[in-house]
Amino acid sequence: SSDCSLLPHSEFWIRSNRIVTPQGVIPGAVKIKGGRIASVISGDRKSSEFPRKHVVDYGDAVVMPGLVDVHVHLDEPGRTEWEGFLSGTKAAAAGGVTTLIDMPLNSYPSTVSEETLRDKIKAAEGKIYVDVGFWGGLVPENAFNESALKSLLSAGALGLKSFMCPSGINDFPMTNSTHIKEGLYTLASYKRPLLVHTELVIESESTDEIKNDISDVRSYSTYLKARPTSWEEAAIRELQAALDETKRGGLAEGAHIHIVHLSDAGTSLNLIKDAKSNGASVSVETCPHYLAFSAEEVKDGDTRFKCAPPIRDEVNRQKLWNALLEGHIDMLSSDHSPSIPELKLPEEGDFLRAWGGISSLQFVLPATWSSGLKYGITLNQLATWWCEKPTKLIGQQNKGTIVSGNHADFAVWDPNIEFTIDDSHVTFHKHPNISAYMGKRLSGKVLATFVRGNLVYSGGQHSPKACGETILAK
Numbered sequence: 200s201s202d203c204s205l206l207p208h209s210e211f212w213i214r215s216n217r218i219v220t221p222q223g224v225i226p227g228a229v230k231i232k233g234g235r236i237a238s239v240i241s242g243d244r245k246s247s248e249f250p251r252k253h254v255v256d257y258g259d260a261v262v263m264p265g266l267v268d269v270h271v272h273l274d275e276p277g278r279t280e281w282e283g284f285l286s287g288t289k290a291a292a293a294g295g296v297t298t299l300i301d302m303p304l305n306s307y308p309s310t311v312s313e314e315t316l317r318d319k320i321k322a323a324e325g326k327i328y329v330d331v332g333f334w335g336g337l338v339p340e341n342a343f344n345e346s347a348l349k350s351l352l353s354a355g356a357l358g359l360k361s362f363m364c365p366s367g368i369n370d371f372p373m374t375n376s377t378h379i380k381e382g383l384y385t386l387a388s389y390k391r392p393l394l395v396h397t398e399l400v401i402e403s404e405s406t407d408e409i410k411n412d413i414s415d416v417r418s419y420s421t422y423l424k425a426r427p428t429s430w431e432e433a434a435i436r437e438l439q440a441a442l443d444e445t446k447r448g449g450l451a452e453g454a455h456i457h458i459v460h461l462s463d464a465g466t467s468l469n470l471i472k473d474a475k476s477n478g479a480s481v482s483v484e485t486c487p488h489y490l491a492f493s494a495e496e497v498k499d500g501d502t503r504f505k506c507a508p509p510i511r512d513e514v515n516r517q518k519l520w521n522a523l524l525e526g527h528i529d530m531l532s533s534d535h536s537p538s539i540p541e542l543k544l545p546e547e548g549d550f551l552r553a554w555g556g557i558s559s560l561q562f563v564l565p566a567t568w569s570s571g572l573k574y575g576i577t578l579n580q581l582a583t584w585w586c587e588k589p590t591k592l593i594g595q596q597n598k599g600t601i602v603s604g605n606h607a608d609f610a611v612w613d614p615n616i617e618f619t620i621d622d623s624h625v626t627f628h629k630h631p632n633i634s635a636y637m638g639k640r641l642s643g644k645v646l647a648t649f650v651r652g653n654l655v656y657s658g659g660q661h662s663p664k665a666c667g668e669t670i671l672a673k
């Protein structure tokens with residue numbers, strides 16, 4: 200329906216001097232027909248060479264593949280006061296994100312069965328401005344129930360996600376390595392990934408110390424001590440062992456592990472590098488908040504910055520950037536993990552008890568760009584981390600690059616426009632005041648977003664109707 204788009208045409212051209220294609224950034228035009236890219240032509244053509252009413256000329260603005268965010272908590276059904284499909288996908292569209300994959304936890308119920316996946320799909324109906332896929336959950340309750348896992352995957356879950364530490368949500372319990380091995384066997388036969396939150400709780404002197412001394416709960420260094428890098432390290436070692444064991448049995452050929460939100464650029468990263476160079480099927484993401492912020496800048500009591508694993512020191516932040524630039528970290532994701540403001544305990548500022556999670560969905564493109572400028576990142580690198588690699592992870596063929604035949608999903612943005620995220624900034628996700636990005640000055644403004652040829656966002660407005668589609672694995 201025409202209400203799906205702010206443009207009246209279904210066949211038209213987009214022109215720009217900076218189109219990000221796999222062959223590089225080119226001046227040219229993209230022809231869109233029936234929601235797909237019909238052709239990409241390079242060359243410095245003027246708008247006047249096209250029938251005027253059918254060309255949208257973005258001049259020097261960047262036309263990039265729409266971002267594919269593989270790690271988002273939209274919290275619907277069950278916790279729409281935290282976020283929800285409507286506000287969450289409006290924010291995604293306003294941020295140039297054209298595809299997002301919803302996590303199985305923080306909604307109620309969690310997505311851990313065929314039935315709960317169907318609830319999700321139903322809840323999303325008519326409320327999504329961008330395309331939305333779903334990860335299922337691997338939890339102790341379903342890990343040994345092969346037929347339950349199979350029906351969850353057959354119903355379209357793109358893969359499974361599990362936690363090696365408490366998730367913060369009681370109805371999404373953690374898995375041990377036996378559960379993980381069981382999950383890997385089933386996933387391997389579907390050729391779908393297991394996503395893992397890699398922190399393993401190690402009771403140590405420092406945790407005892409913190410338990411005995413809770414006077415300093417407002418200090419960020421207390422939180423850092425409570426969740427040391429050794430937790431990430433231990434989890435990755437255990438995961439590696441589980442993967443090796445399934446491989447030895449020959450039962451999980453084709454199993455793939457994706458490590459979510461790596462924060463430690465030290466030993467944990469080295470373990471991943473080693474595993475990769477030994478041929479393990481492993482990928483890893485980090486998030487803009489680990490690249491944009493460092494522990495040193497977190498003020499006492501400012502729990503907006505609390506997330507797990509924690510944002511670590513400035514040296515670590517720079518090492519994460521290097522790992523990304525060198526290709527050791529494969530991709531980026533938001534880990535948009537909102538809550539109601541009260542759970543952030545803004546009055547107490549208690550880092551140990553506050554909700555762990557950072558809201559960022561609308562800001563990931565400018566956040567990555569602004570922070571990456573000092574490292575000389577290119578538009579093609581952005582497209583690799585935010586579009587191409589995530590599309591591979593979710594097993595989709597028709598997204599992630601500006602190539603004929605693919606979905607016409609684009610983020611149109613101006614890298615030079617600066618803005619401050621403050622009360623006057625229009626933020627579409629709920630509770631923007633608890634985002635760590637509040638007050639931050641960023642460059643890179645999203646001007647327009649297309650999803651399958653529909654102009655779903657332009658200049659602050661959304662299309663009248665929410666016409667995003669659900670993405671189900673086949």
Ligand SMILES: NC(=O)N[C@H]1NC(=O)NC1=O
Binds near residue numbers: 507
């Ligand atoms: N439950 C949940 O969303 N937890 C997320 N929040 C966070 O900061 N890290 C997570 O894994």
Ligand SMILES: [Zn+2]
Binds near residue numbers: 459460
């Ligand atoms: Zn996590």
Ligand SMILES: [Zn+2]
Binds near residue numbers: 272
């Ligand atoms: Zn998460």
